[in-house]
Amino acid sequence: MRTDVGALALSIVPELPEVETIRRQLAPHLEGRTLTSVEVLDPRWTRPLPSAPIEQALRGASIERVGRRGKYLLWSFSDGQHLLLHLRMTGSLLFDSPTEPLHTRVRFELDDGHRLVYVDPRRFGTGFLVSDAAELEAYLLERIGVEPLTAAFTADHLRRMAHGRRAPVKAFVLDQRRIAGVGNIYADEALFRAEIHPLRAAGRLSLAEWARLRDGIEDALAAGIDAKGASIDDFRHVDGARGSFQDRFLIHRRAGESCPRCGTTIVKIVVAGRGTYVCPNCQRPPRRRRAVSSPARAAVL
Ligand SMILES: [Zn+2]
Numbered sequence: 001m002r003t004d005v006g007a008l009a010l011s012i013v014p015e016l017p018e019v020e021t022i023r024r025q026l027a028p029h030l031e032g033r034t035l036t037s038v039e040v041l042d043p044r045w046t047r048p049l050p051s052a053p054i055e056q057a058l059r060g061a062s063i064e065r066v067g068r069r070g071k072y073l074l075w076s077f078s079d080g081q082h083l084l085l086h087l088r089m090t091g092s093l094l095f096d097s098p099t100e101p102l103h104t105r106v107r108f109e110l111d112d113g114h115r116l117v118y119v120d121p122r123r124f125g126t127g128f129l130v131s132d133a134a135e136l137e138a139y140l141l142e143r144i145g146v147e148p149l150t151a152a153f154t155a156d157h158l159r160r161m162a163h164g165r166r167a168p169v170k171a172f173v174l175d176q177r178r179i180a181g182v183g184n185i186y187a188d189e190a191l192f193r194a195e196i197h198p199l200r201a202a203g204r205l206s207l208a209e210w211a212r213l214r215d216g217i218e219d220a221l222a223a224g225i226d227a228k229g230a231s232i233d234d235f236r237h238v239d240g241a242r243g244s245f246q247d248r249f250l251i252h253r254r255a256g257e258s259c260p261r262c263g264t265t266i267v268k269i270v271v272a273g274r275g276t277y278v279c280p281n282c283q284r285p286p287r288r289r290r291a292v293s294s295p296a297r298a299a300v301l
Pocket of ligand 1: 259260261262263264279280281282283
């Protein structure tokens with residue numbers, strides 16, 4: 001079957017479940033280990049900061065915990081430093097790769113003889129080192145909003161954030177500064193689960209609808225984590241394997257197929273510049289506003 005290659009190229013960004021999958025796989029290999037060497041082969045990775053001081057600061061640092069915030073992987077060191085890795089579009093981390101892949105950007109050597117490489121063909125991924133918890137919180141506060149799958153992620157909080165917003169609810173869900181970690185795939189899946197049309201104005205959703213959407217986001221993310229993420233193009237596990245969530249999409253990339261809930265044909269539209277999949281029956285489109293004063297104008301003419 002032919003697929004829409006243009007759309008594929010647009011939505012390969014790892015989202016929360018893909019990053020969480022990597023975190024779970026990396027943690028047992030990294031936690032408690034010391035970095036004996038870090039070599040940044042591509043200075044773009046640490047830009048705008050120079051790479052050499054970061055290599056130096058990480059050498060000999062002991063990894064206490066591998067965490068995640070939104071789409072950031074967060075390595076926390078026993079000396080108080082934190083390294084924030086963002087994979088962006090095509091970044092992956094490979095543990096003990098038998099050969100060094102093309103597009104290797106960073107090499108990490110561990111004190112137990114194992115090694116990890118960061119590979120990124122398109123070079124958008126970043127590594128940012130902060131020296132303490134306060135700096136970390138300041139960095140994240142500017143970039144990411146409420147974290148799904150935590151107690152703070154409530155319908156009430158979402159509704160308050162969306163108050164007065166006319167932007168489509170899908171754009172609101174995709175905005176990392178409001179909700180951390182949800183990208184194009186999981187936004188479509190969540191809105192479908194909640195039976196909310198992506199073009200509805202965020203500020204017009206009722207509290208009950210936000211409650212459904214909150215649940216939809218959490219259920220879609222949990223299903224993604226359960227399937228070890230979706231691999232559409234470049235996403236790989238740390239051992240090079242692929243996730244399987246792409247086979248379990250309810251709506252995303254299923255244009256022309258039947259809605260799993262009602263059987264209506266799924267359609268593809270564009271919302272916030274992104275290919276978006278909806279069931280026109282389960283997700284009722286917002287009512288169109290009538291053009292103002294057309295009868296009056298007609299009378300004058
Ligand atoms: Zn339907």
